[in-house]
Amino acid sequence: MGPRQVDVAALVAGTTAGEPRSIARLISLVEDGHPALPEVAAAVAPYGGRAHVVGLTGSPGVGKSTTTNALVRALRARGLRVGVLAVDPSSPFSGGALLGDRVRMEEHATDPDVVLRSMAARGHLGGLSAAAPMAVRVLDAAGCEVVLVETVGVGQSEVEVAGLADTTLVLLAPGMGDGIQAAKAGILEVADVLVVNKADRPGAAATSRDLRHLVGHAHRDPGAWTPPVVRSVASRAEGVDDVLAAVVDHREWLGREGRLRRRRVRRAAAEVEALAVAALRARIGDVHGAADLDALASAVVDGRTDPFSAADEVVARLGPASD
């Protein structure tokens, strides 16, 4: 086998058997945007859909890693197999472990029922938004009953994490004006559970009250979920059971009236559409050699055509996909 060839079937078999090296190798393929990725996706597909995917986001410094760690401990105490995917959308070039990772590793390194993985966006086709859901599928196939997806809350990432989770936790800390910021950033719309962490700090009660007020006044369809506001001090494991109880409540609510399925179908539709657009973009590059596109671009520069007409021509030349 060449250096880029891999035995996908063997890796998937190893993964579904819970074999750590197969799992790690498979997620690496996903992260790297390996050419075998579609093959991996197909092989993993039958094993998905069992894990409860819990997203965890918030600004730097609110205690995401500590909370994730505390949740892993609490989930393990309940006998559940747990996957953790720490995603850093802001570091396309780091490609390595997050800072908090080593700390977590130390505590859970010897536990075969905790699968930890950091992932950075590598700038390949579809980027992190394509890789993260596939990595979650791998952890799901690896028998993880809960998959925690932790992302740094910068810009659009809260919305992205909500795009791949069944239940989204948004973490805040007291006294950062976070309530207002959260409302502005559209965080309230994606949060299923609001966690005020570092609740031993001054202002925790006020922040909780503000958030409850905001949640209470947000427009919501009848019968919709009202995000609870939970206080915790994750570093001392205080309130973690309350956070977990809220997650379980939300999971139960999702399970009723086909909500979970609808949510997952909506997510899958968005994922499929994004991949289709990426594929079409790649086909533009295949069908139109650089010279071809340059000829159209030259016509635009010369005023012989305009960008819209040129784009129409590009689309027309793609033709049928029956290859």
Next chain:
Amino acid sequence: MGPRQVDVAALVAGTTAGEPRSIARLISLVEDGHPALPEVAAAVAPYGGRAHVVGLTGSPGVGKSTTTNALVRALRARGLRVGVLAVDPSSPFSGGALLGDRVRMEEHATDPDVVLRSMAARGHLGGLSAAAPMAVRVLDAAGCEVVLVETVGVGQSEVEVAGLADTTLVLLAPGMGDGIQAAKAGILEVADVLVVNKADRPGAAATSRDLRHLVGHAHRDPGAWTPPVVRSVASRAEGVDDVLAAVVDHREWLGREGRLRRRRVRRAAAEVEALAVAALRARIGDVHGAADLDALASAVVDGRTDPFSAADEVVARLGPASD
């Protein structure tokens, strides 16, 4: 004519005659992503390519508006007709004039050879990256010999402004650690001229020296342009002639050996590709009713297929574009 119908031919005729209300109306159509946009593009196409497009970017507070204003004054003193497009990529919802706009308006309101326009991203198809180059074309068709495009330097916007300008000015202010920040943010790669504004402040000499050092050590192809570092105090019109001289130097360099044309062809190719992708994305929505995409997404959720295979199916069903 219906409310959404417009007489594009009349507006373009008015624009090429330099008629202010036609110009304003045409740019509004562009900004709004009006259905007549492709028609506008086609009608305007023969009149483009004459203006020297100068991009101007930098962090908030470095003096972009003041510099733009000073440059307009200097260009008018040389008898040139000037267009100004102030773009705010960070405010998709503002849709209004930028803060500095009224100030500028006051000074140049009575000058028929200054065309000022603010533009906000409206979140329509292709967004600002589609609208801004077309607005530049309108100002070009309106006989502006220089078009200044000013954008707030947040995140990717420096790269975007470089994507539509012949010459890109990056503004910095002393003592903000801007040199290092600029290097990190990839600003040095897009800058054709580096302007240290507010050069009467402490640290201006050090900032200039740092920048020259960074520029000197950047990898560059043989014969490539070396961005000059120019100091100015735009609020007192000091150094503005030096900035303008650097812009003229760069324009002359571009004019040699077909560089300007190559740059513009590259830009047009990127624009055409982006529009083609946007058109394809829209076609996915047309060809696949929501129910159709949901059926594929359901199959993904059930593990009967995977997202890549589903995406392939979406692409295949698009079929030929011969409509």
